[in-house]
Amino acid sequence: MIAGRSGTQKSGFALFWVAQMNLPTLYFSADMSPFTASSRLASMATGETTEEVEAGMKRNRISRSRYLDALADSRITFSFGAPITWRAVDEELEAYVELWDEYPQVIVFDNLMDFDAAETDYTEQMAVMSGVTELARSTGATVMILHHASDKTWEAKSDPWSPPSRDQVKGGLSEKPELTLSVALDPTSMEYRVAVIKQRMGPSDPTARQYAVLYCEPERTRFHARPYARTTHHMIGG
Template sequence: MLTPGRSLALHAESGRELPRVEAFSGLYARGVRPRHGEVIMVAGRSGTQKSGFALFWAAQMNLPTLYFSADMSAFTASSRLASMFTGETTEQVEAGMASGDRDRYLEALADSKLTFAFGSLSWERVDEEMAAYVELHNAYPEVIVFDNLMDFEGAESDYTEQMAVMQGATDLSRYTGATVIILHHASDKSWDARTDPWSPPSRDQVKGGLSEKPELSLSVALDPHTLEYRVACIKQRMGPSDPTANTYALMYCQPDKTRFSATRPTS
């Protein structure tokens, strides 16, 4: 039991703002303030580069991060990261690794603080990976990414299990002080998905209504023709948000390089 003053003193550090990423300047300009120790959801329809967005965000912050990937293979995730750091396409990275030019890519990844855990997602597996991480680093990760919610055991279509995952993510964040970023799907079958597929889905289109649970929920969409990447804040506990997702920050995506930028790339 804590008095309000003691609670504020103990948790002020955990609530500080996360390191800013240059590509997200438009998001910050709209009053979005991702913070340490929050649960953050990134929701979008299929094929909207949610994994690339989360991977880029984590890599750019470069905080000690444990990334659980049930959605990407080990080679896909690592080659995307190498592509991001070198500016080469993932195809070029793959060809370079096959031709024996491995040292250059390994050097590019040397300073990364990301640790990956691949395969099926369950809380037993999370406990095991967390224990291994603490054994290796003698500390909890500062960022934990779950890619994605519906890949958790039993949560493919069961609302009760999905709610349990969200509660588990919240408990994990509170216990470790880590920022938990969890990826989730929005409906591909709504009217908006059919008539306006390149706009971020509104809060009511996020499957299961689960975007209401985190402190911060972001809705993302990619226009494959212009490569404009649109990010809307549909829930923010301590700042402005727009549940309709009609107001959004604009950035640009290079899917073949897993890069995002505030301005249109010149090449």
């Protein structure tokens, strides 16, 4: 699970992660449009901003061909639409196996509250988590699911750029996965802070006070181990 408050680049981080792994991936997105997803991937590959990519895609056939060439090696297959339903998951998996004769090695659900009937219903959210666990076991895939942390706690208001602690993850659902990461973005420094708040077979810090630091370029959907040169920056919700 990747958990964080609203606007903390959860989708961008997950997309960057699976793109860097370059494993056969099935990505269920209820938020991104096909155009947004392809623009983000092309931005990662070319180093151009998503705005530059989107303008280039609309400019002419030569520009579009250049971006399509940059995406040629991508191993991510997308399924778009909201809400996410188990019927759609089954159909997409059947189609994937029909095409590739194997299950994807990575499956991403963006996000938990976009599953049918799971927006506010805790019982349904628990059912989704149980279904995701069973899916991982039956397919052998690594399954990532994105989820929200509360924006209304005292910590969220007093220290909004620190990763939320485990008790701030909505519904207490961070307990279910093998590994739960808590993420936050500091827009003043573009530090991307990643805390391990639950790990079944390793160390974790439920308070999220211990975290690793990456540096984020939201406009290019890129994350770096070290600070990067920049003249301007702006946040893009994820």
